[in-house]
Amino acid sequence: MSWRRLGHRLGGALGVVLGVALLTFLLVHLIPGDPVELMLGESARPADRAALEASLGLDRPVALQLADQFSRLARLDLGSSLYSRRPVAELIAERFPATLALAAAALAIAVVVALPLGMLAARRRGRAADAVAMGLALLGQSVPSFWLGPLLILVFSVWLGWTPVSGREGLASLILPALTLGTGMAAVLARMVRGSLLEVLGEDWLRTARAKGLSEGAVLWRHALPNAALPVITVLGLQAGALLAGAVITETVFAWPGIGSLMVEAIQRRDFPVVQGCVLLVSVCYVAVNALTDLAYAWLDPRAQAGP
Amino acid sequence: MTAVARLSIAVLGLWAGASLLAPWLPLAPDAVDLGRILAPPGLTGWLGYDEVGRPVADRLLEGARVSLAVAGVVVLVSATIGTAVGLLAGYLGGAVDRWLGRLVEVFLAFPGLLLAIALAALMGPGLGNLVVALAATGWVGYARLARGQVLALRRREHVLAAESLGVRPVRIALRHLLPLMAAPLIVEATFGFAGAVLAEAGLSFLGIGVQPPAASWGGMIREGVRYMLVAPHLVVTPGLALSAVVLATNLFGDWLRDRLDVRQAAVTGRRRT
Numbered sequence: 158m159s160w161r162r163l164g165h166r167l168g169g170a171l172g173v174v175l176g177v178a179l180l181t182f183l184l185v186h187l188i189p190g191d192p193v194e195l196m197l198g199e200s201a202r203p204a205d206r207a208a209l210e211a212s213l214g215l216d217r218p219v220a221l222q223l224a225d226q227f228s229r230l231a232r233l234d235l236g237s238s239l240y241s242r243r244p245v246a247e248l249i250a251e252r253f254p255a256t257l258a259l260a261a262a263a264l265a266i267a268v269v270v271a272l273p274l275g276m277l278a279a280r281r282r283g284r285a286a287d288a289v290a291m292g293l294a295l296l297g298q299s300v301p302s303f304w305l306g307p308l309l310i311l312v313f314s315v316w317l318g319w320t321p322v323s324g325r326e327g328l329a330s331l332i333l334p335a336l337t338l339g340t341g342m343a344a345v346l347a348r349m350v351r352g353s354l355l356e357v358l359g360e361d362w363l364r365t366a367r368a369k370g371l372s373e374g375a376v377l378w379r380h381a382l383p384n385a386a387l388p389v390i391t392v393l394g395l396q397a398g399a400l401l402a403g404a405v406i407t408e409t410v411f412a413w414p415g416i417g418s419l420m421v422e423a424i425q426r427r428d429f430p431v432v433q434g435c436v437l438l439v440s441v442c443y444v445a446v447n448a449l450t451d452l453a454y455a456w457l458d459p460r461a462q463a464g465p
Numbered sequence: 466m467t468a469v470a471r472l473s474i475a476v477l478g479l480w481a482g483a484s485l486l487a488p489w490l491p492l493a494p495d496a497v498d499l500g501r502i503l504a505p506p507g508l509t510g511w512l513g514y515d516e517v518g519r520p521v522a523d524r525l526l527e528g529a530r531v532s533l534a535v536a537g538v539v540v541l542v543s544a545t546i547g548t549a550v551g552l553l554a555g556y557l558g559g560a561v562d563r564w565l566g567r568l569v570e571v572f573l574a575f576p577g578l579l580l581a582i583a584l585a586a587l588m589g590p591g592l593g594n595l596v597v598a599l600a601a602t603g604w605v606g607y608a609r610l611a612r613g614q615v616l617a618l619r620r621r622e623h624v625l626a627a628e629s630l631g632v633r634p635v636r637i638a639l640r641h642l643l644p645l646m647a648a649p650l651i652v653e654a655t656f657g658f659a660g661a662v663l664a665e666a667g668l669s670f671l672g673i674g675v676q677p678p679a680a681s682w683g684g685m686i687r688e689g690v691r692y693m694l695v696a697p698h699l700v701v702t703p704g705l706a707l708s709a710v711v712l713a714t715n716l717f718g719d720w721l722r723d724r725l726d727v728r729q730a731a732v733t734g735r736r737r738t
Contacts, residue, residue, distance in 0.1 A: 176571035184587055195589050295719075299712035301663055303670040303683070304704030307690050311697060402576035406667055410690075421671055424586040436575070436583045443576045 162455065170448040177440045181433050182226050196239070196427040212239070213429070235434040240426045245434035248419060253438075255325055256408070256415030259338060260400040262331050266339035267346055267396070274343070275350025276377060282355060290347065297344030302403065306337040306410035323412040334411040338403055342396045349392045353385040360384075387458050394450025398443035470720035473713035480710055484530040494527040494680050495519060503696040513698045516688065521702055527680040528703065531592075532710075535675075536661035538596050543603030544654050548646075550604065551611025552638045556619060565608070572605045578664055585673040595674050599664055603657060610653055614646040621645075648725040655718035659711045666707055682707045 193209050194201070210216045214225060229236070235245035278290040313333060314322045321330040357363065358381060366380045367373075401416070408417035416435055423431035483490075501514040512521040554565040572580070584598035618624065619642070627641050668674030669683030677684055682703040689699030 172567070173570050173574045176567065177574050180571055180575075181583075184583060195587075295715055296708075296712060299659070299715055300708045301666060301670075301704070301711070303667060304686055304700070304707065307686070307693055307700050308704070311693060311700075315694060399576040402579040405578065405582060406670065409671060420582070424582070424671070424673060429587065432583060432586060436579060439579055440575050444574045447574075 163452065166448055166451055170444050173444050174441055177444065178227070178230055178437060179223075181437045181440070182223060184433065184436075196429070209239075235437070236430040238423075238428050238431050240423075240428045240431075245431050248431060249416065249434055249438055252414060252416050252419045255413060256401060256404050256417060258331065259334055259404055259408070259413060259415060260397070262335035263338035263342065263400055264393075264397055266335055267342035268393075270339070270343040271346035271350055274347040276354060276382075278347070278351040279354035279358065280373075280377070287351075291351065294344040294347040297340045298348075300340070302337050302341065303406050303410055305340060306333070306407060309333045309337060310411075323410075325414055330411075334407050334413050337410065338400060338407045341403065342400065345396060346389065346392060349389050350385070353388045354381055357381050357385045387454060390453060390457070391450060394446055394453075398446040401439045401442055467720060469716055473716040473720070476709055476713035477717065480529050480706075481533060483526055484533050487526050487530050490526070492523040492526060493520065494523040495678060496523075503692060503699075505696065506698055512702050513696070515685075515699055516692050516696070521685075521699065524680040524685060525682075525702060525706055528682045528685060529706065529710075531675055531679065531681045532662055532665055532683075532707075535592065535595060535599070535665045536658050539599040539603055539661040539665070540654050540658050542596065542600040543657065544607050544650065546600065547604035547607025547609075548611045548643075548650060550608040551613075552615055552642065554608070555612040555615025556634060556638055556642070562612075566612075569605055569608055572602070575602065577602070578667060581664055581668065582671065582673065585668050590673065590676045592675065595665065595668065598668070599661055602664075603661065606653060606657065607650065610649055611646060614649060615642055618642055618645055649727045652718060652722045652725060652727045655714060655721055659714035659718065662707070662711055662714070 193206055193213070193215065197205055197209060207216070214222050217225075233246060235249070237244045238248060241248070274290045274294065278287045281287045310322055310333060313320050319329075320333050321327075324330055363376060363380055366376045371379075404413075404415060405417035405420055407413070408415045409421050412418065416439065420432060420435040423429075423435065496519060498514060498518040498520075500518070502518045503516055504514040504518075506513040506521075512525065515521055515524065550565055550569075554562040581598045581602045584601055585595060588594040588598065624637060624641050627637050632641075665674055666681070666683030666686070669681045670687045672684075672687060675681035675684055677688070685703040686700055686707075689696070689703065693700050
């Protein structure tokens with residue numbers, strides 16, 4: 158990979174991050190309705206309103222607020238919570254490890270499920286196994302996590318008693334949330350694995366590999382899969398970023414103490430600085446993961462470097 | 466038409482028909498029957514009763530009305546805005562394309578639901594706000610798709626001929642480009658509908674979508690989870706309805722894509738909740 162391309166990509170990502178920060182800032186200003194009224198209710202006393210406006214900085218000119226916001230962002234200062242008065246960055250730092258653990262586990266589950274499922278479907282294209290595998294994948298894509306989660310709790314925690322109902326205590330409590338979050342991703346990934354394997358399976362060099370007497374397994378794992386991996390990796394990157402957002406609902410279902418449940422708690426308390434901080438963090442992670450995916454793509458496939 | 470496509474159209478048609486007819490059906494989604502609190506499905510109320518004694522079947526139909534209407538409006542609004550932006554960027558090119566491209570990129574940097582959640586939370590409850598929040602995140606996919614299509618089509622001979630005849634750009638876009646882009650846009654809109662149904666239910670589940678006591682599938686699951694141990698039917702029923710509609714829409718979209726021969730470049734499932 159050339160340094161120029163690397164710089165170009167990172168510069169682009171930085172630009173998007175700045176745009177994201179701008180939009181998160183503008184959220185409070187652009188939307189119809191008055192956030193202060195939403196936070197305090199219609200019957201708030203004028204003095205309370207003024208105090209809240211001052212503490213949010215809303216009483217000053219917008220341009221000044223914007224400049225202030227960016228200078229604070231540059232120092233990684235996300236403001237402080239209206240509810241607990243603690244710095245938003247501190248709150249996020251407390252909760253982030255739990256979300257990362259959940260996302261990593263969900264990612265692992267998705268890959269472990271999707272690879273065999275997609276490979277099976279591609280090898281048995283058009284037959285019963287293909288239809289069943291892809292039907293499962295479509296089902297997994299259509300079942301919402303806020304329904305799958307409660308069902309899993311009902312079966313595995315309540316009826317079978319194998320796992321804790323909710324919270325974060327030990328490894329066992331990670332299983333159900335990770336399964337819930339990983340299912341949708343596994344479904345998308347399995348469809349992608351099947352699709353990109355099918356594109357590769359008709360190639361001449363695979364016929365050659367078979368002709369020289371390689372077993373079907375070796376053909377698939379050594380020759381077909383590495384060549385089919387690129388689109389799969391792109392989807393994996395996109396999905397890994399989206400996992401953090403999907404975690405908002407899954408964490409709420411399982412009372413998992415991560416960024417997602419922090420955000421929902423903040424929404425319920427009308428604690429907008431915390432909401433903004435969470436949105437900003439997740440979006441920045443998403444952009445970063447996508448940029449890394451692009452770089453990995455270029456590194457894995459020298460042909461992709463020919464582009465701009 | 467395949468059997469799967471027929472079945473999915475039947476499922477969708479049934480729900481759409483039921484929700485259109487709902488105003489004339491003898492429904493009582495808000496009628497409280499204290500003697501039947503948390504009653505399981507039975508002969509008198511065939512899907513059972515909820516935690517304050519309201520009939521689940523009636524609320525399910527009422528919820529279908531809300532869910533399908535919101536999703537339909539969201540798809541309509543986001544497809545219109547997105548297609549317009551895509552046409553503008555693709556056809557005009559240059560600085561307009563660059564700046565619109567940047568705008569799209571910033572919106573794409575917010576993963577799926579997150580922006581909708583933030584918007585819905587900041588704007589406060591209300592069906593109108595719900596639609597705005599979902600459309601604000603939904604238009605981006607159509608914009609990308611439409612722009613790509615325009616770039617592929619704008620050097621076609623019939624477009625060049627129209628241009629050299631002095632046809633106005635707006636007319637070229639609407640009469641000579643849009644009809645040729647319709648197929649992929651319709652397929653995208655089908656998957657977009659499934660995504661919007663899921664997203665609306667997700668927001669209502671989080672308590673920032675449709676507000677109680679109005680019925681919605683996401684809201685029913687939210688309330689049902691609290692009574693899951695004593696009355697699992699409160700969670701199971703709306704979830705089944707929701708999954709059936711989303712699955713049917715996705716299957717229909719798959720069939721439509723094959724039928725209209727749309728080569729899909731975009732990754733579906735972007736808006737998973």
